[in-house]
Amino acid sequence: MTIRAEGVKKWFYDRKRGEFPAVDDVSFECKKGEVFGLLGPNGAGKTTTLMIITTILKPDAGKVEVNGFDVATNPESARLNFGFVSADAALYDLLTPRETLEFVGKLSKYPKEKLAARIDELIKLLDMSSFADTRCQALSTGMKQRVAIARALVHDPPVVIMDEPTSGLDVPTMQSVYQLVRQCREMGKCVLFSTHIMSEAEKLCDRIGIINKGKVLAMGTLSELKEQYAKSDLEEIFLAVVGGIGGNENNGS
Amino acid sequence: MPLLVALGAMKTMGHEILTLMHKEIIETIREFKSLGLFIGFCAVFFPMFLLFGTTQISAALIEDQISNQRGKIGVKGDIDLVRDVLKEKKELDISPLYDIEPVKSIEDDVYDIVVVVPDSKKTAAGEKPTIDVFYDSHSEGTISWAVEVAAAMSSSQMKMLRTKLKKVGVDSYSNTIPKINYKGISHVEISGAAPLSETLPTVILFFITTVAIGGAIGGITMERENKRLAQLLLLPIKRSSILYSLLLVVSAISLLPVLAGLFSLSWALSLDEIADRLKMHNLTVTVPPETILWILLLTVPIAISVTASSILFSCYYRIAQQARGYSLIYMVVLNGIVRYIITFKSLESILLYIPIVNSVYVMQQALDGKVTAFQIIIATLITLATSAWMIEAGAKKLSDEKLLVGVERAPKFQILGKGALINR
Numbered sequence: 001m002t003i004r005a006e007g008v009k010k011w012f013y014d015r016k017r018g019e020f021p022a023v024d025d026v027s028f029e030c031k032k033g034e035v036f037g038l039l040g041p042n043g044a045g046k047t048t049t050l051m052i053i054t055t056i057l058k059p060d061a062g063k064v065e066v067n068g069f070d071v072a073t074n075p076e077s078a079r080l081n082f083g084f085v086s087a088d089a090a091l092y093d094l095l096t097p098r099e100t101l102e103f104v105g106k107l108s109k110y111p112k113e114k115l116a117a118r119i120d121e122l123i124k125l126l127d128m129s130s131f132a133d134t135r136c137q138a139l140s141t142g143m144k145q146r147v148a149i150a151r152a153l154v155h156d157p158p159v160v161i162m163d164e165p166t167s168g169l170d171v172p173t174m175q176s177v178y179q180l181v182r183q184c185r186e187m188g189k190c191v192l193f194s195t196h197i198m199s200e201a202e203k204l205c206d207r208i209g210i211i212n213k214g215k216v217l218a219m220g221t222l223s224e225l226k227e228q229y230a231k232s233d234l235e236e237i238f239l240a241v242v243g244g245i246g247g248n249e250n251n252g253s
Numbered sequence: 254m255p256l257l258v259a260l261g262a263m264k265t266m267g268h269e270i271l272t273l274m275h276k277e278i279i280e281t282i283r284e285f286k287s288l289g290l291f292i293g294f295c296a297v298f299f300p301m302f303l304l305f306g307t308t309q310i311s312a313a314l315i316e317d318q319i320s321n322q323r324g325k326i327g328v329k330g331d332i333d334l335v336r337d338v339l340k341e342k343k344e345l346d347i348s349p350l351y352d353i354e355p356v357k358s359i360e361d362d363v364y365d366i367v368v369v370v371p372d373s374k375k376t377a378a379g380e381k382p383t384i385d386v387f388y389d390s391h392s393e394g395t396i397s398w399a400v401e402v403a404a405a406m407s408s409s410q411m412k413m414l415r416t417k418l419k420k421v422g423v424d425s426y427s428n429t430i431p432k433i434n435y436k437g438i439s440h441v442e443i444s445g446a447a448p449l450s451e452t453l454p455t456v457i458l459f460f461i462t463t464v465a466i467g468g469a470i471g472g473i474t475m476e477r478e479n480k481r482l483a484q485l486l487l488l489p490i491k492r493s494s495i496l497y498s499l500l501l502v503v504s505a506i507s508l509l510p511v512l513a514g515l516f517s518l519s520w521a522l523s524l525d526e527i528a529d530r531l532k533m534h535n536l537t538v539t540v541p542p543e544t545i546l547w548i549l550l551l552t553v554p555i556a557i558s559v560t561a562s563s564i565l566f567s568c569y570y571r572i573a574q575q576a577r578g579y580s581l582i583y584m585v586v587l588n589g590i591v592r593y594i595i596t597f598k599s600l601e602s603i604l605l606y607i608p609i610v611n612s613v614y615v616m617q618q619a620l621d622g623k624v625t626a627f628q629i630i631i632a633t634l635i636t637l638a639t640s641a642w643m644i645e646a647g648a649k650k651l652s653d654e655k656l657l658v659g660v661e662r663a664p665k666f667q668i669l670g671k672g673a674l675i676n677r
Contacts (some may be wrong), residue, residue, distance in 0.1 A: 013662055051658065054487055056657065086480075099276075104488065107269060109489065
């Protein structure tokens with residue numbers, strides 16, 4: 001198992017609602033060479049779950065392990081084992097993609113003698129050669145997202161966590177992200193892919209967990225879910241699980 | 254074994270800090286425009302800033318100064334003579350100096366200036382009469398009074414002085430112009446930079462604070478706002494490495510404008526025109542090499558401690574605009590408190606042990622030529638230890654969920670309907 005979440009809970013608070021569960025008893029597993037989709041409407045608790053897995057937030061209850069390392073008790077080792085891509089690339093504007101990858105690679109303790117070759121490999125893989133030495137401030141959104149993906153992969157982690165990575169991208173760039181996710185699976189990496197786009201989940205994910213109001217309501221392969229809910233496509237399954245309008249009135253994710 | 258583990262951890266942390274510093278330096282070099290402008294600003298205004306302060310480093314300003322304070326003049330010898338000569342100087346409080354030594358009376362703050370008029374009986378025939386003017390040139394007001402006293406005695410009223418001297422018996426050489434000796438007391442003779450000691454350290458503190466707070470907000474609060482800090486926190490590095498790297502880079506950067514200003518100031522002091530005018534009044538403001546060394550050395554702990562406190566300040570804000578707003582209050586409070594505390598003579602014994610204040614105080618002592626190696630070591634160690642503590646405290650705030658991603662937690666205490674306080 002490369003990601004294991006067990007009974008994870010996280011409570012948020014606001015003055016209007018008081019304390020409420022942002023993540024409520026979430027449990028799932030993501031294996032090596034598998035793409036696990038976390039599907040849910042906006043505010044369902046997907047990002048909060050990913051933040052707990054990536055050690056940004058601490059769980060109020062439950063346990064999360066990344067490649068065998070408990071994120072609460074051994075966060076530094078857990079961080080060595082995953083790469084994270086979010087919708088917001090959050091790159092250093094004044095650095096070039098190559099410098100960014102070098103910076104992250106060094107801090108991620110990737111072997112020094114192999115780093116340059118690894119960066120060249122990623123630049124080639126993600127088709128970044130034309131802008132590898134241009135400052136990030138001059139790049140388009142799609143280019144930036146490719147750099148962000150390369151940044152997550154530079155230390156060759158066994159786990160890749162993606163939080164709506166195609167948000168705001170054009171169709172060709174989205175396709176290249178999909179291709180990369182498939183490549184990661186082929187390389188035997190565990191990919192946790194969070195999205196609210198049905199077609200994405202349908203195309204990419206080996207197993208899907210549907211999350212709403214902080215709870216995982218359904219989980220399985222696409223065919224298992226189709227069989228379980230007697231629906232022909234994921235969108236229908238999703239609506240059956242989550243409900244129609246108002247199904248996403250939960251929390252901040 | 255534990256030693257090896259500790260050494261390994263230190264090596265790893267050193268590697269992290271160097272990598273982070275490298276990135277910070279690249280970013281600073283590529284965005285040098287604003288820093289360059291500030292360096293230029295300091296180079297131009299540093300000498301001018303000092304001129305507008307309370308310290309007089311220009312002979313022109315000394316000449317023009319009209320002090321509203323009453324200067325205490327002690328006179329040994331014929332007090333009536335001095336009173337008569339200085340009768341136009343209403344601001345001077347002239348009284349006789351009895352059995353105290355002139356130098357001691359100034360050191361003990363009994364008098365600002367002591368004038369020793371020659372005794373007719375003791376002035377040997379053929380000997381040129383000499384009037385000694387002792388003053389404490391550490392005090393800028395005293396310097397100007399000394400000049401005024403000297404000017405009164407030496408130029409326009411010289412004729413009257415000769416007449417008066419003749420009356421008291423020094424009449425053998427009525428055509429001889431009495432010689433006036435200016436005698437600066439104690440430390441002034443050790444360090445010619447003493448007149449700068451009141452203003453220079455606080456000016457340095459002000460400019461360092463300005464750069465440090467800007468750098469800290471840019472490196473912490475803005476990074477947090479732009480979500481780059483969250484990305485950085487995902488890497489397998491120590492939180493304190495992030496802050497230590499920022500501390501080292503911002504401290505070094507904050508010194509650049511100050512160094513430019515100091516070079517500019519030393520150039521201004523060496524200008525012939527200013528030097529000549531100072532010489533006319535037997536005044537020389539020079540900064541001896543050892544004092545320059547102390548100033549440069551002491552700017553380092555000042556820069557480090559101020560940057561560490563700025564970083565700690567920045568760690569408490571999520572929005573850069575909010576941090577910038579409060580940074581003005583922070584700057585005023587920090588500079589104000591340091592300036593205020595240093596002026597308290599009663600606190601002199603503990604100033605050395607108050608972080609940030611101690612570095613400024615020791616720099617002041619260095620300019621007065623009174624600094625000791627012990628003071629420098631203690632001030633530096635205390636300042637560095639406090640800075641390390643502030644960085645560790647800031648590192649804990651880096652992972653704060655509320656600051657990082659805006660997660661609110663339920664308050665520990667909640668007020669219910671009728672004001673009842675419950676502990677959650």
